[in-house]
Amino acid sequence: MASLSACGQEYLQSTINPVTDYGEATHRLYVQVFWWTMLILAVVWALLAFILIRFREKPGQGRPKPVHGHMGLEIAWTLLPALIVVAIVIPTIQAVFQIQRPPEGDVLVVEVTGKRYWWSFHFPELGVTTANELHLPVGRPVSLRLESGDVIHSFWVPQIGGKRDVNPVVMVPEGREPKRNWMHFTIKEEGVFWGQCAEFCGEAHSLMGIRVVAQSEEEFQAWVDDWKTPAPTAAAPQVEESGGPGTPTSVSGSTSAGGGSPAQQDSPAGMAPPEDPLVARGRDVFFRESYCVLCHAIEGTPAAGIIGPNLTRFGGRTTLAAGMLPNTEENLIAWITDPRGVKPGAQMPGAQYTVTYEGQTFPPLNLNDEQIRALAAYLSSMR
Amino acid sequence: MSEATTAAKANSSVHEDAVGLWSWITTVDHKRIGIMYFLTSFFFLFVGGFEALLIRIQLMRPENAFISAETYNQMFTMHGTTMVFLVAMPMAVAFFNYLVPLQIGARDVAFPRLNALSYWIFLFGGLYLNSSFLFGAAPNTSWVGYANLTSLQFTPGRNVEFWIIGLSILGVSSILGGVNFITTIINLRAPGMKLMRMPLFSWMTLVTSFLLITALPVIAVALIILGFDRFFGANFFEVTAGGDPILWQHLFWLFGHPEVYILILPAFGIISDVIPTFSKKPLFGYPVVVYAGILIGFIGWGVWSHHMFTVGLGPIADSFFVASTMIIAIPTGIKIFNWLATMWGGALRFPTPMLFAVGLVAVFTVGGLSGVMHASAPVDLQQHDSYFVVAHFHYVLVGGALMGLFSGVYFWFPKVTGRMMNETIGKWHFWTTLIGFNLTFFPMHFSGLFGMPRRTWTYLAELNLETWNQLSTVGAFIFGAASLLLMWNLFYSWRKGEKASANPWGAATLEWSLPSPPRHYNFPALPTVRSREPLWDDTERQEVEAVTHAEPAEEPHMPSPSFWPVVLAFGVALTWILLMTHTWWMPLLGLALVAVAVFGWAFQPAYR
Numbered sequence: 001m002a003s004l005s006a007c008g009q010e011y012l013q014s015t016i017n018p019v020t021d022y023g024e025a026t027h028r029l030y031v032q033v034f035w036w037t038m039l040i041l042a043v044v045w046a047l048l049a050f051i052l053i054r055f056r057e058k059p060g061q062g063r064p065k066p067v068h069g070h071m072g073l074e075i076a077w078t079l080l081p082a083l084i085v086v087a088i089v090i091p092t093i094q095a096v097f098q099i100q101r102p103p104e105g106d107v108l109v110v111e112v113t114g115k116r117y118w119w120s121f122h123f124p125e126l127g128v129t130t131a132n133e134l135h136l137p138v139g140r141p142v143s144l145r146l147e148s149g150d151v152i153h154s155f156w157v158p159q160i161g162g163k164r165d166v167n168p169v170v171m172v173p174e175g176r177e178p179k180r181n182w183m184h185f186t187i188k189e190e191g192v193f194w195g196q197c198a199e200f201c202g203e204a205h206s207l208m209g210i211r212v213v214a215q216s217e218e219e220f221q222a223w224v225d226d227w228k229t230p231a232p233t234a235a236a237p238q239v240e241e242s243g244g245p246g247t248p249t250s251v252s253g254s255t256s257a258g259g260g261s262p263a264q265q266d267s268p269a270g271m272a273p274p275e276d277p278l279v280a281r282g283r284d285v286f287f288r289e290s291y292c293v294l295c296h297a298i299e300g301t302p303a304a305g306i307i308g309p310n311l312t313r314f315g316g317r318t319t320l321a322a323g324m325l326p327n328t329e330e331n332l333i334a335w336i337t338d339p340r341g342v343k344p345g346a347q348m349p350g351a352q353y354t355v356t357y358e359g360q361t362f363p364p365l366n367l368n369d370e371q372i373r374a375l376a377a378y379l380s381s382m383r
Numbered sequence: 384m385s386e387a388t389t390a391a392k393a394n395s396s397v398h399e400d401a402v403g404l405w406s407w408i409t410t411v412d413h414k415r416i417g418i419m420y421f422l423t424s425f426f427f428l429f430v431g432g433f434e435a436l437l438i439r440i441q442l443m444r445p446e447n448a449f450i451s452a453e454t455y456n457q458m459f460t461m462h463g464t465t466m467v468f469l470v471a472m473p474m475a476v477a478f479f480n481y482l483v484p485l486q487i488g489a490r491d492v493a494f495p496r497l498n499a500l501s502y503w504i505f506l507f508g509g510l511y512l513n514s515s516f517l518f519g520a521a522p523n524t525s526w527v528g529y530a531n532l533t534s535l536q537f538t539p540g541r542n543v544e545f546w547i548i549g550l551s552i553l554g555v556s557s558i559l560g561g562v563n564f565i566t567t568i569i570n571l572r573a574p575g576m577k578l579m580r581m582p583l584f585s586w587m588t589l590v591t592s593f594l595l596i597t598a599l600p601v602i603a604v605a606l607i608i609l610g611f612d613r614f615f616g617a618n619f620f621e622v623t624a625g626g627d628p629i630l631w632q633h634l635f636w637l638f639g640h641p642e643v644y645i646l647i648l649p650a651f652g653i654i655s656d657v658i659p660t661f662s663k664k665p666l667f668g669y670p671v672v673v674y675a676g677i678l679i680g681f682i683g684w685g686v687w688s689h690h691m692f693t694v695g696l697g698p699i700a701d702s703f704f705v706a707s708t709m710i711i712a713i714p715t716g717i718k719i720f721n722w723l724a725t726m727w728g729g730a731l732r733f734p735t736p737m738l739f740a741v742g743l744v745a746v747f748t749v750g751g752l753s754g755v756m757h758a759s760a761p762v763d764l765q766q767h768d769s770y771f772v773v774a775h776f777h778y779v780l781v782g783g784a785l786m787g788l789f790s791g792v793y794f795w796f797p798k799v800t801g802r803m804m805n806e807t808i809g810k811w812h813f814w815t816t817l818i819g820f821n822l823t824f825f826p827m828h829f830s831g832l833f834g835m836p837r838r839t840w841t842y843l844a845e846l847n848l849e850t851w852n853q854l855s856t857v858g859a860f861i862f863g864a865a866s867l868l869l870m871w872n873l874f875y876s877w878r879k880g881e882k883a884s885a886n887p888w889g890a891a892t893l894e895w896s897l898p899s900p901p902r903h904y905n906f907p908a909l910p911t912v913r914s915r916e917p918l919w920d921d922t923e924r925q926e927v928e929a930v931t932h933a934e935p936a937e938e939p940h941m942p943s944p945s946f947w948p949v950v951l952a953f954g955v956a957l958t959w960i961l962l963m964t965h966t967w968w969m970p971l972l973g974l975a976l977v978a979v980a981v982f983g984w985a986f987q988p989a990y991r
Contacts, residue, residue, distance in 0.1 A: 010847055013834020015765040026761040033759050037752035040716075044748050047723050052741065055662075057730035064730050066919075069668040077720040078713060085709040088759060093702045095761040100698045116537075151532040152628060154693060154768065158834045162764020165693045167629065168531065168622040181695035194846070198768045198836040199693075200525050201532060203452050206839030324843070344452040344840075359536055 012194040015158040019193065019214070022099055022185035023161035029095050033088055040084070099161075103141035103184050110134065111145045114153030114166040114197065116347055117204040118309050118322040128227050129297070131309030132322045133211045137220035138190055144183040150358065151202065157195030157212050161185055165199055187214045196323065203345025209323020227313055230300020231382035233279050234312075282378025290365045292375075295348075298382070307357070308348065315383035321346070332376040336367070401944070409944035411495035412903055416502050417481030418799065423506055424474040429870075430513065431465035432863055434458045439823075439859040442852045445844040455840040456523040457542070461513075463526030464546065467646065468553050469509045471780060474788050475649035476501075476557075479564050479588045481799060485894035486582045488573025488912065490905050493566035495942040496984065497559055503952030504556040511960055512549030515542065522546035525838055527639070528609075530620035530631035535613050541963065543613065547606050548959045554599045554606070555955060561595030564588055573893070575912035579673070582892040582915075583666060584791075586673050587652025590680040591645050597684075598641035605634035614962065629694060636687035644683040646780055648676060650787020651718060654740040657794050658722050660890040661737035662729030665916055668721040675714035675721075682711045692760040693767050701760045708758040715751055719744060734888070735809030739790035742817055743783055750778025753828070768838070771831025777824045789816070789869070796873075797887050801899045802880030808872040815865035822858025826851040885932075891916035896924070896931040904939035906931060942989055951980035 011017070018027045112134075113120040122129045136142055146155055146166040156163035161183070169178045197208035215223065286292045287303070295308035303311075317327050321343050325331040331342075339346040340353075349355045349362040351372060356362070367375065407415060437458050441449045450458065480498065484491055492498050515521040520541040524533050533543045568589045572581070581589075609631070611617035618624035620631055659666045666672060688696060688704040722744055731737070753775040757763035766772055789812075796804045830851040835842055842848050886895040895918055897905065910917075910930040918924045958973030 011833040012846055015769070015832050015834060026764060029759055030756070030762045030765070033756050033762055037755050041748060041752050044719060044723070045745065048741070048745055051723060051726045052731065055726060055729050055731050057663075057732050061730050063663050064728055066665050067667060067724075067728065068665055069671065070724075073720075073724065074668050074671050074717070078717055081713050081716045085712060088755070089706055089709050092705050092759040092761065095759075096701045096705065097698045099761055099764075151537050152529055156836065158765060162761060163693050163767060164764070165695060167695070170622055170627045170629075171625045179695075194834070196836060196839075200456075200529070200768075200838040202537065203456065206452070206836075206841050209843075 013158045013196070015162075017159055018161060019159045019189050019191065020161055020185035020187050022183070023159060025095055025099055026162050029091055032091060036084055036088055040081070099184070100182075101184070102143060102182065103186070105141055107141045107143050108137065109143050109145060110136075111147065112155060112166065113147050113149050114155065114201075114208075115149040116151065116202050117197070117208040117343070117345065119155075119208070119210055120149075120309065123224075126224050128224055129310045130227070130312065132209065132319065133213055133317050135213045135215060135220055135223045136187055137217045138187050138214050140217065141184065141186045146181040146183065152199050153197045153201050153208070154199035155183065155195070155210070156198035157193050157210055159191075159193040160187070160195070160212060163198045187212075190214050190216060192318075194323070204343050207322060207324045207343050209319070211319060211323055226316070227299065230298075231313055231315070233275065233283070233378065233381040234298055235301045236280070236283060276377065276381065278374050278377040279381045280378075282374035282376065282381075285367065285371045285375045286378055289371060290367055290375075292365075311379060311382070313382050315380040327380075329376045329380050332379060333372055336365070336372050336375060337369075406944065408949055409946045411491070411499050411942050411944060411948070413480045413484050413492045413495065413498060414799070414901065414903070414905075416498050417477045417479075419502055420473050420477035420480055420505070423502075423509065424470050424472075424477060425870075425873075427465055427469035427509060428474075428866070431462050431470055432866060434462040434465065436859055436863055438462060439856040441840065442842075443856040444852075445842050445846070445849050447841055452840040453523065456525075456838075457516075457521035459838055460522045460525050460546075461516075464512065464522060464550070466780070467526060467642070468550065469512070471646045471784050471788075472557065473505055473509075475591070475646070475784075476505075476560055478584070478649060478653065478788070478791055478795070479560070479592075482795065482894060483564060483567060483585050483588050484571070485798075485897060485901060485905060486585045486892055487568060487571065487576050488893050488906060488909055489567060489571035490939065491942060492563050493571055494563050496945055496948050496989070497563050499945070499948035500952050501556045501560040501563065503949045504552060504559070504955055507952055507956035508549055508552030508556060511552065511956060512545060515545035515549075520545060522549075527635055528631075529635075530609065530612075530628040531622060531626075533609060533613075533631075534620060543609075544963055547610050547613070548962060551603060551606050551610075552956050552959050554603045557595050558599045558603075561592040561599070564592040565596070568592075573906075573909045573912055576893075579670065580912060580915045583655035583669075583672060583676075584649070584652035587648045587655070587676055590676050591648045591652075594641045594645050594648075594680055594683070598638045598645065601634060602638035602642075605631060605638065610962070614965065632691055632694060633687070636690040637684075639690065640687045641680075641683045643776075643779070644679055646784045647787075648679065650743065650784045650791075651676065653787045653791040653794070654722065654743055655718075656890070656892065657736050657740040657790050658725050660794075660888050661732045661734065661740075662726045663889070664725055664729040665891070665919075666721070667724035667727075668717075669915060672718055672721050675717045678714045679711060682707060682714070686711055689758055689760075689763070692757075692763045705758060705760050709755070712751065712755050712758070719748060719751075734793070734806060735804065735813055736790045736794035736888075738810070738813040739786050739793065742813065743786040743790065746778060746782030746786065746817075746820070750775055750780075750782055753778065766831060768836055769831035770827040770835045770837055773837050774824050774827035774831060777827070781820055781824070786816075792869075792873075794888070795894075796876065797880075797883030798894060798897075798899050798901070800877050800880070801883055802876055803883050803887060804876040804880060805872050808868055808875065812865055812868040812872060815861060815868065819858050819860075819862030819865050823855050823862055824858070826854040826858070830855070886918060891919045893917060893927070896927045898932065904935065904941055907933045907935035907939070940990060943987075945984070945987055947980050947984035947987060951977060951984060954980050 018024045109124060111122040111124060119132050121134045146164055148166045148168040153166040154163045155166050164181050164183045169180060172178050191214055193212040195210035197205055293303040293305055295305040297304045297310045299312040319325060320327045320332060321335055324343055335342050337351045339348040339350055347355055347357045349365055351365050351367045353364050354361055437450055441447055441455055522545055523542045524538055528546060532538060568585060608619045612619050618626045620626045620628045655666055655672060685707045686704060688700060689708040692701055757766045793804050793809055830848050833848060834846060835848050883899045885898050908930050910927040913923050914920060917927050954973055954976035957976060958970045961969040961973050
């Protein structure tokens with residue numbers, strides 16, 4: 001859905017339509033190099049065409065004069081290309097240094113972690129963690145710190161700029177900073193920019209998508225605030241934040257029994273319209289009936305898993321399965337039921353099958369259709 | 384082995400070649416080995432082509448599921464691995480084998496049995512690598528096999544083991560071949576055949592052979608330490624134990640870039656012989672073209688990290704590799720300008736070999752120039768690992784290497800078989816190849832620029848990449864059909880082609896002074912060479928032909944056939960393959976066979 005908000009651009013992953021200072025710097029260079037190469041190509045092809053027409057053998061023609069070489073010509077076609085090379089190398093090296101220079105000022109740092117086959121985005125100064133859809137403010141310098149949780153990936157959102165490999169962090173002697181790659185840019189216009197992993201990382205490499213949602217400062221701030229306030233349905237209504245994972249069961253019982261109006265009595269903070277019983281049931285599934293919390297986190301609830309994507313405000317995302325599908329309840333049900341059927345190689349256990357992840361075997365989620373429907377309703381409710 | 388049979392054998396060998404399957408299995412004749420190399424690599428060309436077509440069908444539509452993601456990953460891995468190691472390299476080696484002794488005036492290569500050994504190891508390695516399909520475990524981590532994806536943790540199963548062992552076996556073959564051709568060219572040139580009088584193809588063979596013996600050990604090291612990680616739990620690339628996966632990339636590309644020149648220089652050599660022939664002019668700037676080739680070979684060692692601009696090596700390393708990579712464009716350009724200058728003022732004829740040679744000049748230039756684009760590191764950050772790069776290296780390796788090899792096939796076919804290839808089918812083959820090739824790969828520039836990463840099983844419909852991919856798919860089928868024309872032409876011309884004279888093209892170099900096909904001993908006696916174009920000077924030609932067309936005065940001193948190379952090759956391959964059992968003593972069985980074969984080899988007289 002949100003993909004369509006990028007309307008007007010035919011190619012959502014176009015490399016020649018940059019929206020950041022970084023992308024523009026490389027694009028300017030590309031245009032320059034492009035015309036140099038076109039010039040050379042035109043010369044070579046024109047010469048070749050001329051030769052092929054002009055010097056065809058004519059009837060009765062004898063052996064042509066055996067010319068063995070010409071020093072002047074050899075020097076000419078060594079030096080001329082050498083000069084063009086210099087003309088390309090100088091701006092290239094300038095750009096090499098320019099794009100790798102860390103920005104100054106009020107820099108927003110994002111710790112990007114690539115994992116098979118999804119992305120985690122953590123804003124250390126904001127305390128926000130999300131997955132696959134990276135919200136960023138327009139006009140503020142951003143530095144992405146890239147790190148892999150498993151194999152090598154590559155972060156590539158073409159309109160933001162060129163890709164940078166997302167390497168696993170190699171051990172270093174104590175006292176030294178481990179080496180990580182960075183990507184620096186300032187986004188110049190709002191929009192949703194598409195990208196994906198660009199280093200072959202395994203079976204589902206082709207479906208490891210990225211969305212960058214570039215917003216105005218205010219919208220971005222609102223998104224952050226939203227993230228930090230638990231979604232009304234995230235945790236059970238009357239349970240305060242201190243509530244342990246054990247309590248929700250009783251709640252789901254009471255809400256579903258009550259139907260429409262009784263929910264009001266449960267909302268001392270004045271926040272909740274009556275809760276959908278299916279959502280409450282889904283929450284129960286999430287926390288009690290399967291082991292979702294082992295891998296997933298939801299802000300404002302006891303769920304704090306870090307193996308899988310953070311699901312805070314999951315319903316507010318436009319896509320699921322790392323940019324692969326529109327985030328509809330129907331797709332979500334299909335995904336939870338059979339992740340590998342939807343996305344071959346996905347590392348989430350299926351409702352009825354086991355996966356082995358990093359050498360560890362995860363049993364089936366063991367959910368029936370009714371439970372999955374409820375779970376999808378719960379996750380989607382957290383907008 | 385009575386004296387009578389020996390004598391009869393010796394006698395017959397002067398007048399006719401031995402016949403029958405066994406004579407081919409035990410042959411040490413460089414020409415027969417060359418033919419076997421060609422046929423084997425030609426077979427693998429169709430295997431790799433078939434894999435390419437499956438890839439193209441899968442990508443014809445977005446979100447397609449014609450083949451599964453896992454199958455797709457095996458297909459693109461095996462397509463790349465096959466085309467590089469089982470097609471382009473051995474097909475060039477086929478030409479080395481057949482032509483180098485004929486071009487430099489030698490009776491055979493320096494080590495004929497070693498030559499047979501190279502072939503058989505290559506054959507066994509290629510068959511073994513492809514046997515992985517029978518187990519559903521074809522390599523699936525791409526032809527560059529980046530660590531740490533190749534670790535046991537992230538790619539369990541036998542796929543990577545097939546790849547490690549298969550490439551190790553093939554590497555042995557290539558190194559042996561390199562040693563053989565260097566020795567041959569340095570030591571076995573006919574009187575007067577100074578290095579600077581050698582045909583360009585032999586020159587490029589020499590440069591390529593040096594690259595083979597220096598680059599292949601690097602990948603061998605990489606494969607072996609990767610094997611240690613997987614088989615014995617070493618931690619060279621294991622991050623959690625202090626290893627570094629980036630090390631693999633350095634090792635791989637330190638091999639991988641010279642490898643690119645291993646693939647392209649033979650083609651440059653071929654067309655440097657073809658273009659003068661059909662221009663009726665000597666090669667323009669011969670020494671410059673030679674030096675440019677040598678220079679490419681040298682600088683080719685200093686550019687590997689241009690495959691790694693996205694890795695994050697820092698601006699200083701990036702800048703160095705930008706500069707070195709740009710520099711290597713200069714000698715490449717020099718070659719192109721010298722080919723143009725060779726044709727300038729010539730009397731150009733366009734039979735099929737010349738069409739492919741000119742096609743190479745036109746098409747390779749596109750690949751060379753897109754290479755200049757991503758030599759600019761910041762530009763490469765967008766293009767790297769996208770279809771733009773796929774377009775680039777297919778322009779270089781298909782438009783360059785393969786077109787050059789095809790040119791060579793049409794050029795030397797009459798020498799090898801004594802028959803001309805059919806020109807009508809040849810022209811159809813050329814034009815359909817040119818159209819199919821460009822239609823396949825030119826649109827990839829656009830799919831890349833519009834954001835399609837390579838090695839992706841599928842792409843989302845919203846990316847609007849369908850049209851470009853469909854064009855590529857149509858082109859690929861035209862290209863595939865064109866290659867069937869070549870197959871038909873080879874078969875048809877071999878059976879029914881017009882008889883060829885000794886020098887049907889009016890070429891200048893020594894191999895054309897021999898009858899077509901040459902006798903098994905090549906030269907009845909060694910001719911004396913006085914120039915670079917011995918057959919273009921009437922007096923020199925008569926002198927040379929007086930020698931090369933004569934009957935040998937006495938029985939030529941030729942190496943005897945041996946079945947030990949095939950046994951030893953099998954032992955070498957078996958030793959590697961038995962590693963798959965993960966039982967420490969199993970490879971010893973292979974080594975035992977190696978020992979037996981080496982013993983038998985050593986004690987069998989090399990000459991009758």
